Amino acid sequence: MSGYRQGDSGLILNEPLLWEKGKKGRCGFSLPECDVDEVAFDAEFAGDGPNFPDLSEVEVVRHYTRLSTWNFGVDTGMYPLGSCTMKYNPKVNERQASLPGFSDVHPLLPEVRNQGALKLMFDLEHFLKELTGMDAVTLQPAAGAHGELAGILMINAYHKKRGEIRTKILVPDTAHGTNPASGALCGYMPVAVPVNEDGIMRVEDVRALMDEETAGIMVTNPNTLGLFEKNIREICEVVHGKGGLVYGDGANLNAIMGYVKMADIGVDVMHFNLHKTFATPHGGGGPGSGPVAVTRTLTPFLPVPRVEKLKDHYHLVTDYPDSIGRMMTFYGHFGIMVRAYSYILSMGGEGLKEASAHAVLNANYIKERLKETFHLAYDHTCMHECVFSDAKQEPYGVSTLDMAKRLIDYGFHPPTIYFPLVVPGALMIEPTETETKEDIDNFIDTLKAIAVEAKESPELLKNAPTRSKVRRLDETSAARKPCLSG
């Protein structure tokens, strides 16, 4: 195996739950003397206050520091989680987001005091327009799924405005679960479009399913198999021909920056995941940010408020009668926008294209080097990710889950597993552009070694992981007898 062995045993410290520590009367917060008189709260509405443990600052700091050591992040090591674009999160972006002028500002101050933030948002919208060729952008949605909801609401408003009632939406069966769920939230019935033997949609299938009761189609391109939907232009024509609109799930934009503009291929509305493509940290679950771009057709329906520039001043404008309305209390995840803006300026246009180029190079390299070892679902030039399955390991009684868990022992975060659903036992690898060739080689060699283990000593995989804080967890009993608080 090349390089060094990544996984080994360190000192893993135990740490109890917060309320298993502490003593009444401690406090980890600098509580001041009160400089005004005490006033009792109205007895009718007074309560007892929350029953939290009382802890000193040191106890809190040690608690979370210890917890953090049980976690694996991009800063810990390679994190090839397909569809999630776990690229390096630059530290300079954290600096920008924590500037008091960005982090310590109230959203409802008079506009003259918000010009810097509004300019940043205006310019970020412009960058996203340029990357996709779309006509307008809202930064308001909180995450990818929230962007999908905004986009489908706009499609819904568009049809309504034209006096049409459409009840269905086409969603390919490679789509992420959020796609049909977002469609359903707007009252649409999702209709599945199958993939062909090459892992992409056929024009004929879309033509057969598309009708005047269908609002449009939700397409992820490149799709979740890492393949470019080659028939996209014709598919968009078919959908448009029946009066439908095309939604683009931009989760995989990292593959095509500078190579493809979504507006050019027929997409009417799409979302971005700033927490994927634009390198903002995912935070162990979020917050993300899911801006949505639209062509002229849908501009009137964008959420409000919109950021506009008049002469040299920036304004938040709400006066759009056809708008779908507000998606969040304020303007979206501004702190995430700051990081993404900072990332774009660090990379520049050329740097973003190069990022896509290297992301695609890395995925194809992994695909080539592993395709003898693992069953490759679709053997075509891939984009930013490649999807294998456990078909070759199954005869040894070893599953994708076992291989993923064994990767943990070797010090890698496993790829996405069992998604997309069209590939049974899927192992979806997205290396991103920020990994070195050495780490990628090490990852490949490790997976090859695991394939040998699968044959020779499958129990190693069945027992994995053994070096983590805990071993495999009983998820069935967690769901059967849920204990969600202590």
Added chain:
Amino acid sequence: MRYLPHTPEDIKEMLEVIGVKTVDALFEAIPESCRSKEPLNLPRAMSEWDLNAHMDALAATMAPSSEYRVFIGAGSYNHYIPSSVPYLLSRSEFSTAYTPYQPEISQGTLQGIYEFQTMVTRLLGMDVATASHYDGATALSEALLMAVRKTKKKRVAVSSLCHPFHREVIRTYLGPAGIEVVEVPYGEDGRTDLAAVGAMDDVAAVAVQSPNFFGVVEDLASFAQVIHAKKGLMIASFTESIAWGLVKNPGSQGVDIVAGDGQSLGIPKAFGGPGLGLLASSKALMRQLPGRLVGTTTDLDGKRGFVLTLAAREQHIRREKATSNICSNNGLCALNAAMYMASLGGTGFKRLAQINHNKAEYLKRKLMDAGVKITFASATFNEFVVKFPEGFEKTYDRLLSRMIVAGLPLGRFYPELAGHYLLCVTETLSKIDMDQLVKEVTA
């Protein structure tokens, strides 16, 4: 580029393995007709120090609460954040992880969120809390959708004293799904009109914010009684979490679902986001909850551990039948809130709420003494409505130029309250700040 590690030799070697000559050749997998011909018209890459200077200049045009005396809350509150909290939060094992799909190497996040869920249930007096939602407005919209699913009724009642922006988001979410949203008027005491709810039929739920948009504490128990008699669900919302240090929690008042904003819990205001959506319910509604839940279990050795659970509600399993489309939530903000609540402790939380209350009451009294009319006499927490003298706009601008923001003008949200302002005080404003405000507004 410092984030792109490949050397020309690396690229050459990799291309040889793949069997193509150039990286661009890989993009021939994209039909020619789909490929862009023009280079991106975006700025050139900036050096780190040029970028810092550029960002500093943008940030310098803003009005941070460290420099201004901001007497506005209305959904975003200026509370002191202990230095230890952002420090701990910046540990990149937390911040650079994805959703904990692999629990064995995500126990830090999972235990942290489990503790968060627990503290939220204790704060609100509820049985179950989710691992977070985007913000208060989206959490409240989802709470109403839960009620519609549970009761199978297509109409909901929402107090006109729920945050105006929350109500707008509710309309965005519920309108296209064909759910009717009826607003409940408010009375002269600055409280939601209970009798109006009593007169409504066939409603899935009533949502009442407490403390409401005017800062007035609502009698949630009475609303719960009325709506339960109509076989609807009682939903409470809030924007100021610190209130629960003093105010009777919703769970003890018969509330079924609580949805609110957790930004007050140590999360920077950040021009409105990211904040934190809190969503909690009774046990009976657990399986209707949207989004992630963390639960305890044991590992193969019988050791305690934590996992994402009850996933059969979620989009990655149920697709269009899921309880919501949410995937990424605001996990790091939830951890942020947990760190903050742990730092305060129960004793500290109560004391902090009391200090906030003392200060707001001080300002209220001083303004009254100076002849300013307090619009609603009811009990409030941190925020209250005042009527400033005619022509106050000029004073407002003068104060702004002196770095004082004298509240939020209410006319935009409630036309009948033109000339009225919503004021907010937290522990971060001193007696001197308040005395100065009183002096200036009555000058």
